[in-house]
Amino acid sequence: MSTKMKQRIATYTLVHSAGIACIDLEKRRGKDTEKTTKKLTQKQKYFLIHKRRKRKMYEQLLDFLVFHFKPLCEDERMGRDLSGTIPSFLIILALSTCCFTTAPPDLQARVEQLEKYYVEIKEHLEAKIIDLETKVVRLEAKVEKQDSLLAVLKKGHKPLKENVDINQHRRQNATLRTCHEIHVANPSYPSGMYWIDPDGQGIGDPPIHVYCEMEAEQSDVKGTTSILHDSESQMDIGNCTEPGCYSRPIKYYASDRQIEALIQLSTYCHQNIMYHCRKTPLNFDGIAYAWWNDKDGERHEFSNRSTTCDQLAYTEGYDLQYVVDNVSLPITRIHFSNPFKGFGQHQVSRLRCRGKAKTEAMPRSCEDLWRMGHNLNGIYSVKGAKQMETVFCQFDKRPNEQDFQKRIGYQDIKTRPVYFSVQKLEEFSEVLTPIPFDRDLVNIGGAMDSHSGVFTAPFKGTYFFSFAGLAVFKGKGNVFAFLCSSGVELKRIPQFNVNYSGLIYLSPITIQSPLRLQAGDKVWINFIFRNAVLFGGEGTIFSGWLLEEEI
Structure with missing residues (x-):
C-alpha cells in the first residue's frame, strides 16, 4: 500500500472518530437532561429539543461522511486530488461543530450554517467525482489509441x-x-x-x-x-x-x-x-x-x-x-x-x-576445422597425407600459435573391410597362367574372383597376400612361383623356387608378401613347372586382406 493511500485512510479514520465523539458527547448531555425534563421551563424544553435535533443532524452528517468520503479514500485516482483539501475541511467542520455547542447564542443560525456546509460539500464532491470520471474515460481512450498506433508501427517497421x-x-x-x-x-x-x-x-x-x-x-x-x-x-x-x-x-x-x-x-x-x-x-x-x-x-x-x-x-x-x-x-x-x-x-x-x-571438402588440419566453424577444443580426425590421422585441436589459440594442433597418430579407417580365402582342390600344371580356384572359404568385399583366380584391389592402399600348397615332382625338376600384379605395368615377384633332385617327392610351396596397390590393380598367382604339378586339396589356399587404406 502506498504512503498516500495510508494517509487518506488515516484522515478518514480521524474524521469518523471525531463524528463518533460528537455523537457520544451529545448522548451524554441528553441523558443528563432527560432526568430533569419534567422540571424544565418552556424555554429550557425548547433548547433540549434543538439539542436532540442537532444530535440527529450529527448522525446524518457522519453517515454522509462515511457514504461519500470513504470511497474517495479507497479510490486511487480520486483520492489523489481530494486528499490535500477536503479531508482537512471536514475535520475542522466536525470538530468545530462538536466542541462549540455548550451555550450557543443562536442555535438556529448554526444549524442553518451547518446545513449550508453540508450542501456545499455534497455539491463539491459530486462535481469532483464527475470530473474524475471524465478524466478516466479520456485516459482510457488515449491508451487505446496509443496501443493501436504501436501495432501499426510494429507492422510498418518490420525491417528495422x-x-x-x-x-x-x-x-x-x-x-x-x-x-x-x-x-x-x-x-x-x-x-x-x-x-x-x-x-x-x-x-x-x-x-x-x-x-x-x-x-x-x-x-x-x-x-x-x-x-x-x-x-x-x-x-x-x-x-x-x-x-x-x-x-x-x-x-x-x-x-x-x-x-x-x-x-x-x-x-x-x-x-x-x-x-x-x-x-x-x-x-x-x-x-x-x-x-x-x-x-x-x-x-x-x-x-x-x-x-x-x-x-x-x-x-x-x-x-x-x-x-x-x-x-x-x-x-x-x-x-x-x-x-x-x-x-x-x-x-x-x-x-x-x-x-x-x-577449405577442402575433408579437413586436413585443425586450421581447416577452424575455418569450417569448429571452436571446441578436443580430438578430431583429419585427412593425412595417405590415411586418416588423429589430432588434438586447441581452438582457443590461433592457427599460427604454438600448440594449436598436436598430432596423435594414424587411424585404421577403411571404407569397408576387404579380405578373402579360396581353395584349389584339383591339380594344376599350366605355366604362367593365373591359378583358378574351386572353393570360396570367405570373400568379404567381393574383390576376389575365384574362377579366374584374380584379385582386383577396390581401394588404394597396402594389402597382404599369402599362398600355401604342395608341389608333386615326377622326376628331377623345379618349380618357380610368382605373385603377379598388373597396374600400369605387369610385375612378377618371384617368391619361391624348388629344385627336385630325386631325394623328395612332395615339396611345400609358400608365398607371403605385402603389396601397395592402386584402386583397380589386379593380383594373381602363377607358376613355372618342370616335371612337376601343383597338388590340389584343402591345403592349397590363397588368402589376402587390406592392411591400410590410403585416402
Whole structure:
C-alpha cells in the first residue's frame, strides 16, 4: 500500500472518530437532561429539543461522511486530488461543530450554517467525482489509441525491428563469424552495424561491432565486413621536415586476434591510404619521406612511381596506395613529412574483407576445422597425407600459435573391410597362367574372383597376400612361383623356387608378401613347372586382406 493511500485512510479514520465523539458527547448531555425534563421551563424544553435535533443532524452528517468520503479514500485516482483539501475541511467542520455547542447564542443560525456546509460539500464532491470520471474515460481512450498506433508501427517497421533483434542477438550470442556468413544465413538483412565473433563463439576475445555491406550491386561484394578505426577522416600531417617525422598509429575498434581471424576466414581483404598533397612528396631525389607499417611492424614504402605529390606541384594532388596483401594487413601506422613547407593530409580506409576462404571438402588440419566453424577444443580426425590421422585441436589459440594442433597418430579407417580365402582342390600344371580356384572359404568385399583366380584391389592402399600348397615332382625338376600384379605395368615377384633332385617327392610351396596397390590393380598367382604339378586339396589356399587404406 502506498504512503498516500495510508494517509487518506488515516484522515478518514480521524474524521469518523471525531463524528463518533460528537455523537457520544451529545448522548451524554441528553441523558443528563432527560432526568430533569419534567422540571424544565418552556424555554429550557425548547433548547433540549434543538439539542436532540442537532444530535440527529450529527448522525446524518457522519453517515454522509462515511457514504461519500470513504470511497474517495479507497479510490486511487480520486483520492489523489481530494486528499490535500477536503479531508482537512471536514475535520475542522466536525470538530468545530462538536466542541462549540455548550451555550450557543443562536442555535438556529448554526444549524442553518451547518446545513449550508453540508450542501456545499455534497455539491463539491459530486462535481469532483464527475470530473474524475471524465478524466478516466479520456485516459482510457488515449491508451487505446496509443496501443493501436504501436501495432501499426510494429507492422510498418518490420525491417528495422529485425535489424534491432539481429544486433541484440549477435551481441549476446554472436554465433556467426563474418558478415558473409550473416548474408548467407539471411540475404534479406540490410546493411548496417552487426556483432560478429571471428575467433569463435565463447572462446578468445569478445565479439566485435562491424559494418556489413549487404546491398551492393556486385554479388561478390555482398556480405563485406568493414572494421572501423580512428583515422578514417582527413588529417593534417603538420610541418615537420625530417623523413617520416609525422607518425600516427591506427587504432582499430577490434582486437588484433579478431582482425587476424577475420582475415584468415576471408577470401580477399584490402585497405588503402589516400594522401592529399601540395609540395609534400612521398619519395623525392632517392629519399623516402613517407611509409607505412604492416601488422608485424615491417616498413613498406609507397610505390616509387612519379605522382603529383612527388613532382612538388603547386596545385593540389593526391596519391592512392592500395594494399591487398592479406599477410601484411592491417595497416598499423603511417609516416609522413613536410620537407618543403607544403600541405598534406592523409586518410586511411577501413579494413574490408569479403568472401569465405576455401577449405577442402575433408579437413586436413585443425586450421581447416577452424575455418569450417569448429571452436571446441578436443580430438578430431583429419585427412593425412595417405590415411586418416588423429589430432588434438586447441581452438582457443590461433592457427599460427604454438600448440594449436598436436598430432596423435594414424587411424585404421577403411571404407569397408576387404579380405578373402579360396581353395584349389584339383591339380594344376599350366605355366604362367593365373591359378583358378574351386572353393570360396570367405570373400568379404567381393574383390576376389575365384574362377579366374584374380584379385582386383577396390581401394588404394597396402594389402597382404599369402599362398600355401604342395608341389608333386615326377622326376628331377623345379618349380618357380610368382605373385603377379598388373597396374600400369605387369610385375612378377618371384617368391619361391624348388629344385627336385630325386631325394623328395612332395615339396611345400609358400608365398607371403605385402603389396601397395592402386584402386583397380589386379593380383594373381602363377607358376613355372618342370616335371612337376601343383597338388590340389584343402591345403592349397590363397588368402589376402587390406592392411591400410590410403585416402
